[in-house]
Amino acid sequence: MTASLLECAQARTDEDFRAVGAFRHRCYLAEGLIDPRPDQTFLDAYDFAPATQVFMIRLKGRIVGTIRLHVLDRCNHSSATMAAFPDLLMPKIRSGMTLLDGARFAIAPDMGALRLLIARRILRLCYHYDKGRHADYGVAAVQDAQIEFYRRSYGFTALSEPRIYGDLNKKLVLMGLDLRQADATDKTSTLRATARTG
Secondary structure: OOHHHEEEEEOOOHHHHHHHHHHHHHHHHHOOOOOOOOOOOOOOHHHHOOOEEEEEEEEOOEEEEEEEEEEEOOOOOOOHHHHHOHHHHHHHHHOOOOEEEEEEEEEOOOOOOHHHHHHHHHHHHHHHHHHOOOOOEEEEEEOHHHHHHHHHHHOOEEOOOOEOOOOOOOOEEEEEEEHHHHOOOHHHHHHHHHOOOO
8 A cells, every 4th residue: 555545634524523533532542541431532622722733544535543733832822732741832932932733643553554654644744734834843742652763763852751641541751853953954854755743
């Protein structure tokens, strides 16, 4: 399978959000990040916050991946990541930085070897999303087991100890990437050609 078969769409309708919520619920439940919910959906108020967009990656009509992107600045700085790490993120906002916060990153657990391809497609989406917004800094809240992957593959740096993140069952670590410096590196040129990213 090639990446060209993966279709990207923004969630816009109530039906889209219901589909994303149900997909997240299955993915997060499989990873032990949440307990089963009666409505079998996982959405929150941050999905509808200002300067926020939710994206779906589909394969043959089926959602196989999703991510929620927040652009955080002095005017809009509401996100689950900000709520968990305000002491680390608000100083950047106050200094005039614009942050790109990738959250609710989920990939279908049954995709096997295709998971990496889907992850790269989602992260490439983040890059293209950022291009028109000129973010200074990228952040993501990840599980301990994902830290080395983000560090090795995309140049992220761990910025915190594990913390409670919303109503998840596991603590997450804040990771960051200075997009201004990354623009000048060959490593991030590779990242930007393929990908970028709780």
